[in-house]
Amino acid sequence: MLKLDFGKFFIVEVEKLIRLIKLPVPPIRSTTHTFIFLTDGEAVMTIGSETYTIYKNECLVVPAGQVYSFNNVDQNHGYLCNFHNDFIIGKFGKNELLKDFEFLRVWGNPRIHLDKQTAKFVRRLLKRILLAYSENGLANLDIIQSYFIAMLCEVNRVYKPVSVSTKTNAVSITNRFRELLVDRIRTNHRVTDYASELNITPNHLNKAVRAITGKSPTKWIDEAIVLEAKVLLYQSTLSISEIAAEVGLFDSSYFSRLFKKYEGVTPIAFRKMIEMS
Structure with missing residues (x-):
């Protein structure tokens, strides 16, 4: 499922990846970002000192540098992307773009609920990214990067920060x-x-x-x-x-x-x- 340069980027269907993982996954520090989007079922993960559960049409993000773990074989379907900051920066992205995505910061809100329309857009984009990645890996870099940035922008449009404080x-x-x-x-x-x-x-x-x-x-x-x-x-x-x-x-x-x-x-x-x- 993983192609060359998987340390830079990879995408898999969560229901296929879970078959290859030995559970429980102990606390480990992520050196890259992990993005999960569910199309069905639920997923439970501990990020830092907090435990989060997501359901259909929700995303969970583990930012680079954060510690995470999970114990359960959850019944779910969806997509998991793992990517380095360098993957966002390039032909279609700039350093400033990373600052726009608060959910990629260790203090951001890792759990993101998508409305029905946004979930439909995100699902289509991830399906297209998976197809391009499955065919030729990062040889399709331009296609994958452009669709992936578009997907993150869709998620960012409905993202809500942890704190709504006016302070x-x-x-x-x-x-x-x-x-x-x-x-x-x-x-x-x-x-x-x-x-x-x-x-x-x-x-x-x-x-x-x-x-x-x-x-x-x-x-x-x-x-x-x-x-x-x-x-x-x-x-x-x-x-x-x-x-x-x-x-x-x-x-x-x-x-x-x-x-x-x-x-x-x-x-x-x-x-x-x-x-x-």
């Missing part, structure tokens, strides 16, 4: 904080670190993030550390103390307490659960 400054601060969190989580664990990078006071950052997300920056940081640790527990053979050091916590006892606070079990018990599954 635009607080929204901007929160979004920038969440982007920094993805890049700096292994080294920056203090609210003061992020406030300094954003050139605001820790108190200002705390108020802004709480107002928009309902969670403190400290909780966002803690959850991101635990999520990063889960990726390493699944994907590496590092010891617990080595994983603690990888996420920037050199006190393995504190790391274990923090992990248990959010997961209900210690990192050692979590790894044993992985080995038994």
